[in-house]
Amino acid sequence: MKKTLAIALKIGLGVVALLIMLGNNCITSGNIVVVIDDLPDLVGQTNTNFTHRLADLNSPDVANWKDHRDQLNSVDDIGFACKITNHERSVATGQIWISENKYSSPGEVTANAVKILDGIAIPAAEDTITGVTRSIEWKESADFLTNFNGAKTIIYTEKFYLYFMVKETPFYIDVKDIILFLSCNGKP
């Protein structure tokens, strides 16, 4: 019995030592979801009339980031939700790009930015005024996610530009209800 207790004690001490090795932060950390939902709609986005959306994680509207940024360990996942309307009479392949820098043309974006989402097929529009809309939800955006590691290093800068465009030229799209989801590890 004494031998059993001694071994149980040693194993218990081993557990404590392992937990100490892992560190306090490791044990107490958890995952939170930061939702950036203050990005204005993009209406009339074309390859010649091209603009960006600025995401500032320290904006007062992004409460979850601001409250946890000092105890953040990592960004573990990036997701989007949005509604993309194609006004062209040809199929559009929607893309989302990210950069720390501001660019004013699709050419500059493809040359310098990091593509996060690619391959969002939006059918051709029969009526170019109303267009055809495709909704992407958070879960579905994972099907189109590319370059996660490159994108998260830009997100760590806390202020970055998002570019919504189409692979084909010319393009004419609207992007509405843009939501960015970041799953982060840190002190909850």
Added chain:
Amino acid sequence: MKFRIALLILLLSVVMISPVAQAFRFSVGAFGGLNFPIVQADAKSGTVMGLKARIPVTTFLAVEPNYTHLKNGDGEVKVTRLGDITMTRDGGKYSTFGIDVVFGGVSGYKGFNAYGILGVASAKFAKKGLPDLTKGSLWLGVGFEFGITDYLSLDFRGKALIFPYKDDSYSKGDTGSRKNGTVTVGLNYYFGISEE
């Protein structure tokens, strides 16, 4: 790879030591149940299942090579901008291969036994759209075993998986972890030389 080789060496060492015991009984078993993500807003409860074998070292200490598969449920977030609609995201899944040290009542004979569990594992976390993460992980828990006969038993276990990781591309970050609690029911069959 080094981790798997170390596990294999440990397993072989134990198998070589074990026959010195008066009774050498080993078991194989399967288990299944539920997992509960601990402080993870991007995952919900899901399922867990796996296989294990028990190899005794002494009458109160055994090792259990095991394979465990956990699937988290989809994470949910309410989006205020869109009128509080709920959006979801794949919660991810873990595949772990490791060895547990089980201490306490490990004989597996007919009757009731209780034991503690401490294990190490190589765990892979996979989530749709993201690169897989493979890390050394830790299992902790307790178990209760009811021997229906001397050869067949039912066990109930509560275990926690600690999956530590660090993002080297973020200099300000520390080592964090994902943690999952699991509750399982298992069935075990014992082989080998009995004390009787």
